[in-house]
Amino acid sequence: xxxxxxxxxxxxxxxxxxxxxxxxxxxxxxxxxxxxxxxxxxxxxxxxxxxxxxxxxxxxxxxxxxxxxxxxxxxxxxxxxxxxxxxxxxxxxxxxxxxxxxxxxxxxxxxxxxxxxxxxxxxxxxxxxxxxxxxxxxxxxxxxxxxxxxxxxxxxxxxxxxxxxxxxxxxxxxxxxxxxxxxxxxxxxxxxxxxxxxxxxxxxxxxxxxxxxxxxxxxxxxxxxxxxxxxxxxxxxxxxxxxxxxxxxxxxxxxxxxxxxxxxxxxxxxxxxxx
Numbered sequence: 001x002x003x004x005x006x007x008x009x010x011x012x013x014x015x016x017x018x019x020x021x022x023x024x025x026x027x028x029x030x031x032x033x034x035x036x037x038x039x040x041x042x043x044x045x046x047x048x049x050x051x052x053x054x055x056x057x058x059x060x061x062x063x064x065x066x067x068x069x070x071x072x073x074x075x076x077x078x079x080x081x082x083x084x085x086x087x088x089x090x091x092x093x094x095x096x097x098x099x100x101x102x103x104x105x106x107x108x109x110x111x112x113x114x115x116x117x118x119x120x121x122x123x124x125x126x127x128x129x130x131x132x133x134x135x136x137x138x139x140x141x142x143x144x145x146x147x148x149x150x151x152x153x154x155x156x157x158x159x160x161x162x163x164x165x166x167x168x169x170x171x172x173x174x175x176x177x178x179x180x181x182x183x184x185x186x187x188x189x190x191x192x193x194x195x196x197x198x199x200x201x202x203x204x205x206x207x208x209x210x211x212x213x214x215x216x217x218x219x220x221x222x223x224x225x226x227x228x229x230x231x232x233x234x235x236x237x238x239x240x241x242x243x244x245x246x247x248x249x250x251x252x253x254x255x256x257x258x259x260x261x262x263x264x265x266x267x268x269x270x271x272x273x274x275x
Contacts, residue, residue: 026250033057033243040239056244065248067220068227071137073252075212075223076202078141079148083201084194086145087152092182094153095160096168109150117147121214128215135217143211148201155200159193160186195260203253224249 028047032040033056035049094102124143125134133139163186171181187194209225216222228249231242 029243029250030247032239033247035240037240056240057248060241060245060248063227063230064219065224065227065245068222068224069248071216071221072206072223072225072249074137075140075144076206076252078137079144079205080198080202082141082145083148083152084198086149087156087197088187088194091153091156092160092186095157096165106154109153112146112150117210120146121210124211125214134215135221137221140211140215141205143215144201144205144208148204152197152201155197156190156194159190163189199256199260202256206249206253 031047031049034052034054035046036051036053036055039046039049039051094106120143128134128139128143131139133142167185167189168178168181171185172178176184206223207225208223209229212223213226213229216226224245228242228245231238231245
């Protein structure tokens, strides 16, 4: 039976309304970043700038913003790669093997996500100081792994579980070892799902503030979220530069989704492989 046209129209109307609601904060962010201060604080409120200005963007770029931006890219990319590398083998092992304590291990991974991030600041701070990893890219990346890896393990398990074991058995008949079958057969089939896990880890690290502010002590190493806190003071918030910096900071997530959206969608729909 064909769906009635009025239901299709209502569905499109609902999707359009939801898209407008979701997009409005970002549109407002861009419009405010293009307003001079006189229009930002104008009353009654001006939704569309009468006089477009790029002074806030120029001011932000003049404060060594590219350095903060590069730091975020390095830390985000490193976190994504490290998360995928750490999560793959535990996810595969808990999917393919049955061993004592397996369920307890998986449960402990879930429990680790119940603790607030601030609980780990002092222990990680002391650990990074002892390892001489304070104010380094590696130190921050390592501190992010306890938060990105557990979810990555659970997501990656689902992708591995959808790959039929008969494929690995066929690879074993062809002379492949377990590790060779994993890297040459299983891994290529799950790349879309693994890409979605990497995207998640990148975006998590890109927006993280607490650890970056605590473990990166010099401005040459700090990230974009730390940079944006410069415009929020005790008695005044400089909305123009704050919004302009936020617009620039939103560019990498948009690019990542734009370039890898197919892999992300395929990762969410992994399970169509038939044995």
